[in-house]
Amino acid sequence: MHVGILTNFPTPKGGAEKVAIESARGLAERGVAVTFLHGIDGPADPMLDHPRIRRVGLGLTDVWDRPAWRGALEGVWNREAARRLRAVLAALPAAPYCLHLHQWTRSLSPAILPVLAASRLPVAVTLHDYFLACPNGVYYRFDEGAPCTLAPMGAACLAAPCDPQSRAHKLVRFARAAATRTALHRGFAERPLALVHVSDGSRARLEPMLSGGPFRHHRVDNPVRVAQGVPANPAGGDAVAFVGRFTREKGADLVAAAARAAGLAALFIGDGPLEPVLRGLPGTEVLGWRSPAEVERLLRARARAVVAPARWLETGPLTVYEALAAGIPAIASDRAGAGEKVVSGETGFVVAPTAESLGAAFGALRDDALVRRMGLAAHARYWAAPMTLAAHAEALCGLYAAMAGRPLAAEAPSFQRSAVL
Incomplete structure (x- = not known):
């Protein structure tokens, strides 16, 4: 089995990258070949150093490191990210069973979604936050200090001064969310996207927000990297x-x-x-x-x-x-x-x-x-009932096999080395 994992960074800048990296390692240890694609280059987490993990950096820039106008444009639609991802997928020596997207807002942008759809490969997205539905990603009113109660992407949502940065940031994020929604509905109408929820509560909130979309909903716990030992005191x-x-x-x-x-x-x-x-x-x-x-x-x-x-x-x-x-x-x-x-x-x-x-x-x-x-x-x-890396990888393999419509392959061969291509 061979899967592709996509995220922004090769180091754990946040929870999404941490889970993406740990998922890659857990899958590799289970015998799955992993191509780990990251938008922004840089030193990689040691967990990605495994013979079954090939690391591919797209050489993009963090939108927060760009001039404001450039970061805004690339955050909404980064054509260069789409071009580079398309080239990398075409150059892979073997097509993955499926692609698993963890985070895209800092470099990849919604522009990669048509590329993923055009690959004709099954695609999963783990919802570490609310960005697929909510412009600011957390469904929270920073102006009120309370969870949001508005319908995402409606007129009231657009008017709400809820962004933690500024009104201008809200408008950019709203535009990005609109671009995301359009790309998803156009690209995945015939091959629904697998949405992976990390808790029952977030699934209960997000599933109604995303009703009517080209989605199938799943639940997989995030992995916990704690070795079993004696209890603390x-x-x-x-x-x-x-x-x-x-x-x-x-x-x-x-x-x-x-x-x-x-x-x-x-x-x-x-x-x-x-x-x-x-x-x-x-x-x-x-x-x-x-x-x-x-x-x-x-x-x-x-x-x-x-x-x-x-x-x-x-x-x-x-x-x-x-x-x-x-x-x-x-x-x-x-x-x-x-x-x-x-x-x-x-x-x-x-x-x-x-x-x-x-x-x-x-x-x-x-x-x-x-x-x-x-x-x-x-x-x-x-x-x-531990949430170990092995249990997480087992759940992912079951999900991938169901998405691909074929049984799991035997243990995958190793890559010659883990490297940025």
């Missing part, structure tokens, strides 16, 4: 931990306020626009980005719980799954897909993204016996 921790971008929509400010009210320290790993504010708060410790191994070590040593209190309708933050796998209680927003994996009161808490709700949950975490019991339950429940 969260009762020995001294802090609640937040891992990721420090933004209001992710609820970083809520963690700081609720921890202070509950008398617990707050540990922040990552960075973001709220970093200067967080650094100035008593009882708050702010670290920069750390490697996955460092993050796990820090959480095992310090965290009584890992917190993901998103205000937006997050599809499925990996930090929650990683905490459960390590045996650390998780506190998830009731707006986030990851909350589906938390048994409230048993392996953590699922709460509304408010300082009051988080404060009540943090107060309960002062009970060592409860924290210890929750950690052990989280570990046992997670490993009873």
